[in-house]
Amino acid sequence: MSNESTQYKEILLKGIWHENPVAYQVLGICSALAVTVKMSTAIVMSLALTLVTGFSSMIISSMRNKIPSNIRIIAELAVIASMVIVTDEILKAFFYDISKQLSIFVGLIITNCIVLGRAEAFALANNPMDSFVDGIANGLGYSLVLIAVAFIRELLGAGEFLGYSVIPNVIYNAGYQNMGLMLLAPGAFFIIGLLVWLKNSLSGSNK
Amino acid sequence: MSDNNFDKNSKKNVIQFSLMLSVICSLLITGAASGLKHLQQENIKLDKKANILKAANLIDGNNKPPKDEILRIYQTHIKEGLVNQEGQPVEIENDDVLHLYYYHTNNHIDGYILPIHTKGLWGKIQGYLAFENDGQTVSGFSVFSHAETPGLGGEIENAWFRKNFKGKKILNSQNKFVSVGIAKGKVKNLPKNLQDHYVDGISGATLTGQYLSEGIKSTLTKYEAVSIAFRQKRLKAMDK
Numbered sequence: 108m109s110n111e112s113t114q115y116k117e118i119l120l121k122g123i124w125h126e127n128p129v130a131y132q133v134l135g136i137c138s139a140l141a142v143t144v145k146m147s148t149a150i151v152m153s154l155a156l157t158l159v160t161g162f163s164s165m166i167i168s169s170m171r172n173k174i175p176s177n178i179r180i181i182a183e184l185a186v187i188a189s190m191v192i193v194t195d196e197i198l199k200a201f202f203y204d205i206s207k208q209l210s211i212f213v214g215l216i217i218t219n220c221i222v223l224g225r226a227e228a229f230a231l232a233n234n235p236m237d238s239f240v241d242g243i244a245n246g247l248g249y250s251l252v253l254i255a256v257a258f259i260r261e262l263l264g265a266g267e268f269l270g271y272s273v274i275p276n277v278i279y280n281a282g283y284q285n286m287g288l289m290l291l292a293p294g295a296f297f298i299i300g301l302l303v304w305l306k307n308s309l310s311g312s313n314k
Numbered sequence: 315m316s317d318n319n320f321d322k323n324s325k326k327n328v329i330q331f332s333l334m335l336s337v338i339c340s341l342l343i344t345g346a347a348s349g350l351k352h353l354q355q356e357n358i359k360l361d362k363k364a365n366i367l368k369a370a371n372l373i374d375g376n377n378k379p380p381k382d383e384i385l386r387i388y389q390t391h392i393k394e395g396l397v398n399q400e401g402q403p404v405e406i407e408n409d410d411v412l413h414l415y416y417y418h419t420n421n422h423i424d425g426y427i428l429p430i431h432t433k434g435l436w437g438k439i440q441g442y443l444a445f446e447n448d449g450q451t452v453s454g455f456s457v458f459s460h461a462e463t464p465g466l467g468g469e470i471e472n473a474w475f476r477k478n479f480k481g482k483k484i485l486n487s488q489n490k491f492v493s494v495g496i497a498k499g500k501v502k503n504l505p506k507n508l509q510d511h512y513v514d515g516i517s518g519a520t521l522t523g524q525y526l527s528e529g530i531k532s533t534l535t536k537y538e539a540v541s542i543a544f545r546q547k548r549l550k551a552m553d554k
Contacts, residue, residue, distance in 0.1 A: 144465040175328040182335055189339040193346040200350035203357035204378065211461070264465075290465040291518065 115240050122244025129252040129299070130306040134220040139253055140295040142212050146269050149257035150250075151205050152212055155194060157246025160222050163187045164242035168230040183226045184217070191217045221245055256298050264289030361458065363388045368456040369427050369442035370417045371480075391417050392427075401539025412537060415442075423447055426544065428537050432529020435521045437461025439470070443479070443530065449544030452494055455479035467522030478513035484534060484541070486511065491538060493531040496523035 128134045135156075142152045163186050167174075174182050195213045198206035206213065216222065225245050230238040261267050263286045266274035274283070288294040321327065364384050367373045372387055379387075393416045398404050404411060415427040427444040441457040457471040469475050478501075482494045487507065497504055497512040498520055504512060515523045534541070 141464065148464075173322055173327070173331060175323050175331055177323070178328060178332060182331070185335055185339050189342050192343050196343075196346040196350050196354070199357065200353040203354075203361065207361070207459075287517065 114237070118237060118240045119244045119247075122241055122246075123248040123251060124306075125310060127248040127252065127306060128221045128224070128245045129249055130303045132221075132224065133303075134224050135249055136299065138212060138215055138219055139249075139256060139299060140292050141215075142209070143253055143257040143260050143295055144264070144290055146254065146257040146261050148208055148212070149253045151209055152216075153246070153250030153253050155198075155209075155213060156216055156219060156221070156249055157243055159187065159190055159194060159216055160225055160246045161239050161242035163190050163222060164225050164230040165235045165239035166190075167226045168233060168235040168238035171231050174231075179231075180223075180227075183223060187222050187226070188217045221249055252299070252302060255302060256295060259298050260289045260294060264294065360384060363392075365456040365458040366392060366415055366427055366442050369444040369454040370425065371444070371454045372417065391419065393418060395426075397537075397540055399536075399539065401537075401543045412540075414537065414540060417444070425453055426540065428533060428540075430530055430533050432525060432533065434460055434462050434525050434529075435467055435519075436463065439522075439526060439529065441470075443533075445484075445541065445544070447544055449541040449546075450483050450485040452479045452482045452484070462519070462522045466516065467519040469516045469519065470522065470526060475513070475516060481510075482513065483510045485545075491535070493527075493534050495527035495530065498523065 122128070126132060129136060129139055138152065138156075142148045163183075166186050167183055170182075191214065194216075195206070198209070198213060225238075225242055229241045233241070258268070261269075262273070266272055266279075266285050286294070289298075322331075360381060364373065364378060367384065367387055370391070372391055373379055373384065378384075395414050395416055396404050396407055396411045397414060399410055399412070413429060415429075416423050417425050417427060425444055425446045427442050430439070430441045430443050432439050437460065439457065439460040439462070441455060441460075443452060444454040445451065446453045455476045457476070460468065460470060462468045462470065479494065484491060484493050486492045492511050495512050497515045499517075500514050501509050501512050
């Protein structure tokens with residue numbers, strides 16, 4: 108039993124930190140740019156992606172002995188796409204305002220390399236429970252980067268935290284201006300680059 | 315299943331597997347879509363009402379009130395109307411008829427709200443533009459849906475952009491119809507005689523601003539007869 112839990116702990120640590128999908132595997136960058144303008148969008152996107160990766164990895168893993176090799180990728184995409192579409196429909200029905208905020212980005216989870224990447228790299232060769240944990244772990248790793256980037260972009264680009272203005276007017280009146288670049292994609296690129304650098308120097312010689 | 319001879323790559327399995335997967339996925343998706351459709355449409359209808367109220371400044375844009383309150387305020391203050399091309403109220407709906415909304419307090423019409431439906435940069439922009447009952451002063455603007463770039467064109471849905479519309483005039487000092495548009499850059503850099511007819515542009519989103527300006531202009535031109543009627547004070551009170 109303790110073997111299992113150390114195993115899960117290993118999988119979790121790998122996904123969240125050591126082999127972080129964005130910082131180490133360099134996956135899922137596109138949406139990391141697009142949804143990180145505001146923290147609230149980033150948080151919901153992270154949640155959606157984490158759950159989709161976890162469950163799709165679990166489902167694909169449970170079918171791994173039956174999926175024919177030549178239609179492997181299509182089969183994985185079918186599972187992932189169906190799951191994302193159903194998630195989108197559920198959001199539109201029960202969490203309408205959030206779904207409006209996310210608009211097209213929920214659908215874009217299908218194209219997020221992390222989901223397909225974990226299916227290919229892990230789910231096909233491991234059992235469903237391990238795959239589920241791995242999916243959640245990678246989702247959490249992605250969330251970590253996303254929320255960090257969004258925090259910085261929202262703070263520097265709009266002077267806000269979760270939609271609330273946090274920079275006192277005193278500082279604005281003294282001449283400080285919001286860094287417009289942070290609201291644009293290049294700003295996101297810079298932040299992600301810096302975070303990858305930071306992450307790799309912190310865990311550098313370990314792997 | 316634990317058949318020793320099970321070959322996942324056999325032609326038989328490929329076909330069987332694909333069929334099963336397709337059927338299950340289709341059922342799931344169609345099930346979710348049709349099962350939830352009613353709820354989704356209710357949400358859309360409620361959101362449209364909330365946006366109409368937002369344009370008329372009857373609710374605060376930043377804190378959306380609960381469903382019951384939105385419905386109550388809508389019921390009390392908004393009346394849907396149909397007019398023909400000449401601005402005359404009509405009863406029967408057909409293709410030539412224009413939709414609009416009157417907002418009223420106790421049978422006194424305070425203003426009217428026009429639906430804006432225009433092409434944007436990446437998709438359609440839908441919103442509502444509200445006017446005071448003088449037929450020329452904008453009292454509010456709200457965006458119901460759009461597909462513009464978040465952080466750039468997407469700023470049209472934010473309060474800072476929308477509140478600039480309040481007080482703008484669609485008639486110039488010579489009483490000529492000029493509509494209201496989105497400037498490239500800040501309004502304060504425009505000549506004084508134009509400042510009442512433009513709002514600040516969104517930096518990095520010139521095209522969205524252009525499309526929205528064109529869309530507003532063509533919509534207002536269509537509804538000009540209604541505005542004229544208000545200007546001539548013909549629609550101050552509702553006939554019951």
